[in-house]
Amino acid sequence: MEPKKFLILGGDNRSIELANLLYEDGHNITISHIEGLNFRDCHIIIGPLPFTKDNKTINAPFHIEKIPIEIVFESMKKGQVLMAGGIADEQMKKAMKYGIELVDYFDREELQILNAIPTAEGAIKLAIEHSVITLHNSNVLILGFGRIGKILANMLHGIGANVYIAARKVKDIAWIKSLNYKAIGFNQLNENVGDMDFVFNTIPSLILTKERLEHFHRKTLIIDLASKPGGVDFMQAEELGIKVIHALGLPGKVAPLTAANIIKETIYNIIEERGI
Known part of the structure; x- marks a missing residue:
């Protein structure tokens, strides 16, 4: 796989470990903070599992301020890919209105x-x-x-x-x-x-x-x-x-590195299958 630009958006210890794993694989990694970031420069944005806990903001326990899902979608360009886990139908429909490709990696059987x-x-x-x-x-x-x-x-x-x-x-x-x-x-x-x-x-x-x-x-x-x-x-x-x-x-909670590696391999499978 050619090196890609990933943005890690929100998440718990799994997201931190995932960022490290992707970096070790030679990819360009940005850890999220909404202000000052250009989402449009990233090939793929990787959100957390679960994507949201309140259906309004990104699940981001390490962020001081909440990250509204609407702001994330507005910051992305049409056709851009956001992968996350446990995405509700409401968010899928909202992403479609913005022309964003929202992919639920938690739907994958291997994961x-x-x-x-x-x-x-x-x-x-x-x-x-x-x-x-x-x-x-x-x-x-x-x-x-x-x-x-x-x-x-x-x-x-x-x-x-x-x-x-x-x-x-x-x-x-x-x-x-x-x-x-x-x-x-x-x-x-x-x-x-x-x-x-x-x-x-x-x-x-x-x-x-x-x-x-x-x-x-x-x-x-x-x-x-x-x-x-x-x-x-x-x-x-x-x-x-x-x-x-x-x-x-x-x-x-018990094995964030193992969990991150499972997510990484699933994301790679999606990228290969979709030709992203």
């Missing part, structure tokens, strides 16, 4: 699969830090058997945990059994959750309702890995004395 690795490791780290028992020989329930569920199950099984997985699809149940995990149907949750030491939720919808939480043991630790609003009735869990951790953005 989501590899990003599940630091997410799973971060979840295990939290489980160890917030419990008085070992994961080894503990009863662990994973809700969902998607990308994160698969990788997390493999890691927990390797540690020596007794891994139970709740899934709906018949083919997922078959895979769970074939991998020597214990499959639980969602209609069987109430009769099984009381035996669990740890529960990891990966499903982005309300799964652990008030009715289901009443069957939990008070010492069970729940780690919710689902995006907001999560899959747990948090108020009810608190009333019942059940500890819940809503663990968001784990890759950027």
Whole structure:
């Protein structure tokens, strides 16, 4: 790949590491600050993951002042490329009005699969830090058997945990059994959750309702890995004395360099495929 001019816009530790990785690859890198920058000189602007948390400004925790998305779009020229993660349809439509090519790298399957690795490791780290028992020989329930569920199950099984997985699809149940995990149907949750030491939720919808939480043991630790609003009735869990951790953005917190490298490789794939 020929050297390109990248502008890194906002973001957390992943963005800092990403800037370093791109620089090491021989690219021209500018770290963002809206005032005084000429966006139009850049080949590609790389935004954060998630792109925004309030749907109005760029997710930029290290910036003193907020960066309005509208100002960014106004500062770009038609046909210019901005890549970021977790972009809402509203922002996509707004970018189209400005003639900007807005690309969501978080939609890419390769990123989501590899990003599940630091997410799973971060979840295990939290489980160890917030419990008085070992994961080894503990009863662990994973809700969902998607990308994160698969990788997390493999890691927990390797540690020596007794891994139970709740899934709906018949083919997922078959895979769970074939991998020597214990499959639980969602209609069987109430009769099984009381035996669990740890529960990891990966499903982005309300799964652990008030009715289901009443069957939990008070010492069970729940780690919710689902995006907001999560899959747990948090108020009810608190009333019942059940500890819940809503663990968001784990890759950027526990392994920012690894997460940045995953984003970099995904961006390179997009550049190659689109001929940017």
